[in-house]
Amino acid sequence: MATDSWALAVDEQEAAVKSVSGFISRRGGRSRGPGIIKTSTTAEKTDEEEKEDRAAQSLLNKLIRSNLVDNTNQVEVLQRDPNSPLYSVKSFEELRLKPQLLQGVYAMGFNRPSKIQENALPMMLAEPPQNLIAQSQSGTGKTAAFVLAMLSRVEPAERYPQCLCLSPTYELALQTGKVIEQMGKFYPELKLAYAVRGNKLERGQKISEQIVIGTPGTVLDWCSKLKFIDPKKIKVFVLDEADVMIATQGHQDQSIRIQRMLPRNCQMLLFSATFEDSVWKFAQKVVPDPNIIKLKREEETLDTIKQYYVLCSSRDEKFQALCNLYGAITIAQAMIFCHTRKTASWLAAELSKEGHQVALLSGEMMVEQRAAVIERFREGKEKVLVTTNVCARGIDVEQVSVVINFDLPVDKDGNPDNETYLHRIGRTGRFGKRGLAVNMVDSKHSMNILNRIQEHFNKKIERLDTDDLDEIEKIAN
Numbered sequence: 001m002a003t004d005s006w007a008l009a010v011d012e013q014e015a016a017v018k019s020v021s022g023f024i025s026r027r028g029g030r031s032r033g034p035g036i037i038k039t040s041t042t043a044e045k046t047d048e049e050e051k052e053d054r055a056a057q058s059l060l061n062k063l064i065r066s067n068l069v070d071n072t073n074q075v076e077v078l079q080r081d082p083n084s085p086l087y088s089v090k091s092f093e094e095l096r097l098k099p100q101l102l103q104g105v106y107a108m109g110f111n112r113p114s115k116i117q118e119n120a121l122p123m124m125l126a127e128p129p130q131n132l133i134a135q136s137q138s139g140t141g142k143t144a145a146f147v148l149a150m151l152s153r154v155e156p157a158e159r160y161p162q163c164l165c166l167s168p169t170y171e172l173a174l175q176t177g178k179v180i181e182q183m184g185k186f187y188p189e190l191k192l193a194y195a196v197r198g199n200k201l202e203r204g205q206k207i208s209e210q211i212v213i214g215t216p217g218t219v220l221d222w223c224s225k226l227k228f229i230d231p232k233k234i235k236v237f238v239l240d241e242a243d244v245m246i247a248t249q250g251h252q253d254q255s256i257r258i259q260r261m262l263p264r265n266c267q268m269l270l271f272s273a274t275f276e277d278s279v280w281k282f283a284q285k286v287v288p289d290p291n292i293i294k295l296k297r298e299e300e301t302l303d304t305i306k307q308y309y310v311l312c313s314s315r316d317e318k319f320q321a322l323c324n325l326y327g328a329i330t331i332a333q334a335m336i337f338c339h340t341r342k343t344a345s346w347l348a349a350e351l352s353k354e355g356h357q358v359a360l361l362s363g364e365m366m367v368e369q370r371a372a373v374i375e376r377f378r379e380g381k382e383k384v385l386v387t388t389n390v391c392a393r394g395i396d397v398e399q400v401s402v403v404i405n406f407d408l409p410v411d412k413d414g415n416p417d418n419e420t421y422l423h424r425i426g427r428t429g430r431f432g433k434r435g436l437a438v439n440m441v442d443s444k445h446s447m448n449i450l451n452r453i454q455e456h457f458n459k460k461i462e463r464l465d466t467d468d469l470d471e472i473e474k475i476a477n
């Protein structure tokens, strides 16, 4: 029975969720139970109204990623001292890491440094220590790079905090802590303290852990009010996920106040996945005399994408058109974008009733639930993923070659959101595989949006008749 298959899909999604590690705090969780259950209050929100949660996106990417993001981008290096020769390494041995650390690196399965690591590590490990601001997209190996830097400088025999790392959230701090623990596991005497809310220590205590990782508020308290840490003894200060950091009220000031307490010769390192102006300004405030490494991002283009639109007169007609197309689009993996959570849930349920196995990614799910859904989709367990734009933003699922805009992307004023359109269906040169985009149009208004998108990119979007089987066959090939 159709409803059974939907229920089954729900059960499967829930089971997948349960299998995801449970170490992440549920404090402040946004979930209202299993992923697809919704309440009317939140379901009415448009995706534009959903708060973009950068920290959640970042965590999601970390949870679902098990390897480096393939990257052919150019690295741009700006050296503080242009007279010193550019130095990059192609192997971890060239870095002359301590043997325990090299063991740690190999135990993690790393064979050679990633592109950002090739350039950043020699700078970070140089004597005297140099400051660094580094930007490269998520998944390119930044965390591993600064963890190696901290572990190289720390003196495990000394029992006081020497390296301090700031993360924007509790969950991200835990993730980075895990990497420190894994990479440093051949230093038995090395200990790590988590300066996060809820980790209560007795007043007057001094901590003996050599590395402290935490969120800005708690770290500030530990350094100033509570004096658990002597900031004057810190040798390496890392500010991770600077772009996420500054998106949170208060974090910027707290980070700057912490930085001001550190000694002048403390090595300052800042990492960010993006480099908009605000991040850059912040970076310059907390990292004096920096070396700078940037990864150039490849441009996305619509050149290799076949774009179509389907003319309908209602939501139900759009659904019907989608069903007609279903066989053609599921030759590959497809993502279907809706404007609201409500539409996304409705569509996933309707497709399911038709007997199609689809996954739903919705903003109401907890981060771990979303990670589980994406992972299943990535593994090809579901071929179709229905989602809203906010929810899918920042998630790269490279194998998707069919995108259906069940609703066209618009900004909060109802104008075409060209950037989102490009981001949804565009391809970088690297993934220059052919792709297919189908836009559902159901009113004069949406036709107008489509025309404006067409004009903006100066690329023709062809009409597709979904009642014509020959035409459908054509697009699938």
Ligand SMILES: Nc1ncnc2c1ncn2[C@@H]1O[C@H](COP(=O)(O)OP(=O)(O)OP(=O)(O)O)[C@@H](O)[C@H]1O
Residues within 6 Å of the ligand: 058, 061, 062, 065, 066, 067, 068, 069, 109, 110, 111, 112, 113, 114, 117, 136, 137, 138, 139, 140, 141, 142, 143, 144, 145, 273
């Ligand atoms: N040299 C390497 N060789 C193989 N795998 C690596 C290497 N460096 C990092 N990785 C792995 O690649 C993945 C991404 O690395 P990492 O988390 O350091 O990226 P990141 O740039 O810090 O991402 P984010 O911006 O999300 O924090 C991780 O699973 C990590 O274990």
